[in-house]
Amino acid sequence: MAERCDTLLLNGTVVTMDARQRVIGDGAVAITGNQIVAVGPSAALVAAYVPRQAIDCLGCAIIPGLINGHAHVPMTLLRGVAADMQLDVWLFGYMFPLEQRFCDARFVATGARLACAEMLRGGVTTFVDMYYFEDEVARAAADAGMRAICGQAVMRLPTPDAASLDEGLARARRFIADWHGHERITPTIAPHAPYTCTDEIYHEAAALCRQYGIPLLTHLSETAREVQEFRAERQQTPIAYARDVGAFGVHCIAAHCVHATDEDMRIMQQHGVGVVTCPGSNLKLASGLPPIRAFLDAGLRLGLGTDGPASNDDQDMFGEMLLAAIVPKAASADPTVVPARQAFALATSSGAGAIGMAHLIGSLEVGKRADVTIVELGRAHSTPRYRYDPDAIYSTLVYAARAADVRDVFVDGRAVVRDRTVMTLDEAAVLRDAQAIADRIDQFLIEREADLLDKIIVIAGVRSDEQFEVQAKARLATPAAVERVLAALHDPAITLGKVSERTQYDTFFLWDDATLGRIRIREDRRTDPGARPTPKYTLTLTGALRRHTGHPALIVGHARYTAVADQPIRFYREYFAPDRVVEVQKQRRRWRIRFRGEDLAVNLDHLLGRDDPATYLEIKSRTWSARDAAVKAQLITELLAQFGIDEQTLVNREYVDL
Amino acid sequence: MAERCDTLLLNGTVVTMDARQRVIGDGAVAITGNQIVAVGPSAALVAAYVPRQAIDCLGCAIIPGLINGHAHVPMTLLRGVAADMQLDVWLFGYMFPLEQRFCDARFVATGARLACAEMLRGGVTTFVDMYYFEDEVARAAADAGMRAICGQAVMRLPTPDAASLDEGLARARRFIADWHGHERITPTIAPHAPYTCTDEIYHEAAALCRQYGIPLLTHLSETAREVQEFRAERQQTPIAYARDVGAFGVHCIAAHCVHATDEDMRIMQQHGVGVVTCPGSNLKLASGLPPIRAFLDAGLRLGLGTDGPASNDDQDMFGEMLLAAIVPKAASADPTVVPARQAFALATSSGAGAIGMAHLIGSLEVGKRADVTIVELGRAHSTPRYRYDPDAIYSTLVYAARAADVRDVFVDGRAVVRDRTVMTLDEAAVLRDAQAIADRIDQFLIEREADLLDKIIVIAGVRSDEQFEVQAKARLATPAAVERVLAALHDPAITLGKVSERTQYDTFFLWDDATLGRIRIREDRRTDPGARPTPKYTLTLTGALRRHTGHPALIVGHARYTAVADQPIRFYREYFAPDRVVEVQKQRRRWRIRFRGEDLAVNLDHLLGRDDPATYLEIKSRTWSARDAAVKAQLITELLAQFGIDEQTLVNREYVDL
16 A cells, blocks of 8 residues: 655665665655655656655656865855955955955845855755854755854954954854754854964853864864964864863864865764865865865864855855865875766765764665655766666766766655755845845945955055155265265254164065056064164055256155065055065165254155165155145255255156156 | 748747857747757747747757767667776676676667657757677767767677677778768767777778778776876876877877876867767766866867767766756866856856857857757746856756756757657667566576676686595694694505695685585785796685595585686676675795595695694595596595594585684
8 A cells, every 4th residue: 555755756776875875777765844754766756655745857867965075155145246365365455354344144144044045055064164143054054944053253453344353152042042953954153263263262162062062163274374383382282182172072163174184084084074165165275275185084074165255156066076085085196986876976975974964864775854855867968878887877977977966855754955946045035135146345445446446445444544745866886975964964943853774675566557656565573783674564655756846956756655565565466466565675864854934844865776876865755735845945955955966966766666 | 021930940049159148038049950940039930930849948948959978879779787986896796797798780760769869858969979780879969860979889899799800990981982972871980999999990990080080099097097097008008108199180089188197188189089088988887987177177078978978987078068057067166167147057068169060060050960958847846937047048058957857959940859759769668668678688697697707707707617626634843743644645556747836815705595505715825946037816616515525535526617816806896796705815835746646736735824833734636437536535544544634634525614
């Protein structure tokens, strides 16, 4: 007597990923409620069940819903906004400032919905997320009918949704309390990474996870630099640190681990840490080739993830499976490493283990949740199919099939995608909303990229420091001319103030369009005995120089903005992308002087690394108005006369323009 | 006054890839005949042209047709047949035997048609191919409306379409003469690789290419092993060799070059060689990480290819662009390497240069051939789009877009794909034909994989060598027992023949299902003075041992097949995939004897690496029939008595089973 069931998927190749990794050539899966009630040959299940709906899967593979083990799904909205940059330029120049400015609940809700649409279309039924305003991600996933572990990100720095770590922890507590017990959503906390967190954050997070029986999400050892700096500071690896602060006392889902040492792997294996490797992101951000073979050799619980779509740029687990299979082959010169079946397991059965959900998902077995993806095969790029080798189906799925081949998707027995249509959200509206937010970001970037000051403020904050300067410059060709200036400084009309000696290394960023201004990065290194030993680094944006209207030999400089330069030159070069870079190095002796009641500076400069043996005299004064500038110009003209400077030797250009 | 044109593609983002790499935000392309007649803003072209057909490309990118610079397109039929194996197992165990058996004109025609359907769907308009029966590839490409450079493969070994290199060269000459002058197909010759060719083949090929003004196709320095072996043999790299045999005296399109040295790159740069890198294949076959950054730094004309679909497994240039962008980043720990724009160029403008067709294709410019691909953007995985940065479109195309996003394709102004439908071939019929051929291969493999003898014959040829052996074995626990045998050998009833000493290293492959038989790989090393110094390697398939019916202490061995074992153990282990591998090492003294008119062998064996100090006596004789076996068994029983062997010491198992 045939039993009733809700849905019968039949006539497909069922890739069970059960303990025996059975593949059923002409197979079927019967679903009732949110559970799988039978898996077997089509003929047997057709005989045994009377389904409410029967779905013909002829020519398709019926596979466990794919598991994206690590993502920041709202970042779909930042997909393609910036790429091919060094990590620091990408993070500090783009991601952080854009998130700080644009990331709010609406941004997160929209980005998460877009990601759900994309993931569902690509056969993903479960994802693990870490972001801000994580309750919005939870809501989007719940509405889309997906299964998710949602981690509220916490770090010691201010974030878009928390001004302090206390606020962040409170937000995480509230989020977990609100969502705990949901059928498909597991709310949790995600300390961002050892280098952005404190011991306290990890302790609190572990306590929360223990209290609720939920996993702790974090990033570990993603880049070589991060590991190196952490070791220098703490004399231990980020992974050993994570253990010591209790992160491994609960089930920890650790993303990346690209630079895990052998000892780190042993630690993670001992503590049952779930490692989620993200090859697409690791490659694109040049974090390194993920040591997938070593992860497997170490017996780690290994999953696979896309990471955020700003660094991938897809939420495409088919793409990740392909990379997980082929990258380790080339890296180890061994094509037998990570065969297709193993790569497929990373996104299914093994991935479920890594995220602590192996009892619910990851395989097609009776009693498990009915999370099922149906992949159409036999298309031009996936024809032909071979059957002599049971592993051929994995080869087809990993090396030939693509996300776009996904036809139907079920989560908890509910059809969330049918015939390539997402049933649970209004995809057109989501696409529209997403583009609308992106358009605002785009407009912001158009304005910012066109204006150097805006670009500086984004990375250096809103400390503006505009000033004008009147200056004269003369080339002193002979030692006698220099002696004359030095002697004249002792004229009783001049009060000498601070005297200093320094070497200044200036790097100028210049643009063909001079109206943009120019940027100077200065390393100022004191050379007089007893002076501060560490150099000062400043970044200065100047407008174009103008001749002084009244005194054609004088120039008016306009420094629009000065900030501390705390990044390497390379960062600024890549961030500002100048048309030309010119370096100027000089030794400078400087006298602060007072002359007729005004403060001025007198510099005697010798340019380094040039053929020019001359000494240059500069007389400079800050100025505040056109009237004030006229006064200062007059004083400078008088000083020039006093120093015996010939009009012929005046130079009305800056060193960088010589 | 508006001019007429045939086709106007409008309202799309036109990615020209012209010298200035212009991107036109709301752009259009006008086509008349097979040429592009205008490229510009939509508004301007709408005003200037009255088109026969206008195609709205709103939300799409209009890009140059993609160029697949290296492929073996008929191998689509072998897609997924074997993967995750060492190169030798894959080639000698699968590719070569399957090609030798199944590759004929029909196979090539069908596989090429399938590949054309796949490539067109993925926006590829031009491909460079190298295979057998290449006239069928040319015909398929011509019929599909594609542009192609078709290289008839030639090598010194017998191929599916030529028993000798002379025959191969003659076939290439005929093919070129037949197809030369075709509007879209460039027929040429493809010496397979330095390690499979002769000087003569390269000389002849270069002469042919010079005569017709066509490019020469070849593989160079794909694997480290190939380069190492070639250098050991010839004291030069394959690339230096290719230059010396004239391959670079014409325009050479060299595939792979993964292991090119700096000097190799200099040579190729000097000779204007077009290098085609195939990252997907290089990774999957573990050939190495292609040095794309070094190729670019060396100023090489660089293109991008999929390689054959048996090692990729797609003919998907979007996938290759992605790999070309992200693999070098991770390999050099520098995310600024190969930005998206450069990766895109490899499949378009730069790729056209590499294959010598930059004057015709690779960019959207007036006067060039109208090879155009229209890619739908704004889908869930490619939303949102950013415009502030002109490079954002490349980022979207390379990091987010996929082959399945291709909507329309034009070649020579002809619509070959419209709304994701291939217009130039009956795709359903092609898929059917392809699967039908694959089914025959599948059946062959099902039979072969189930039968060890078939598996051996495939790699070792059809030399069958079945034989039966009757044998007795006794364990001589004491030196006295051994002495007794040695003395008994001098009995006048025994005529001593050849005597020898050897060490035998046997590796047994065993299966849980004993009816399959077992395989023994033997290294037989003579240790008696003056004997041949090089060991002999043999592979023997044996059936299950049987006890001799008349003499329960005797056993009958059945060696079904013996062949020279010219591959490493690892090859056989991976190829045969046994359930268990057992090694047996022994020192053997052997006497050929004649006894009562029959030939027998007496062995005294000492097992190495075991705790067993005993010497084993074996008496063996080949046998031909049941009657003959009874005679031999009687003789062996007599000898056992003569040697003083106690029934208790008889052992009716082989060493591997002890």
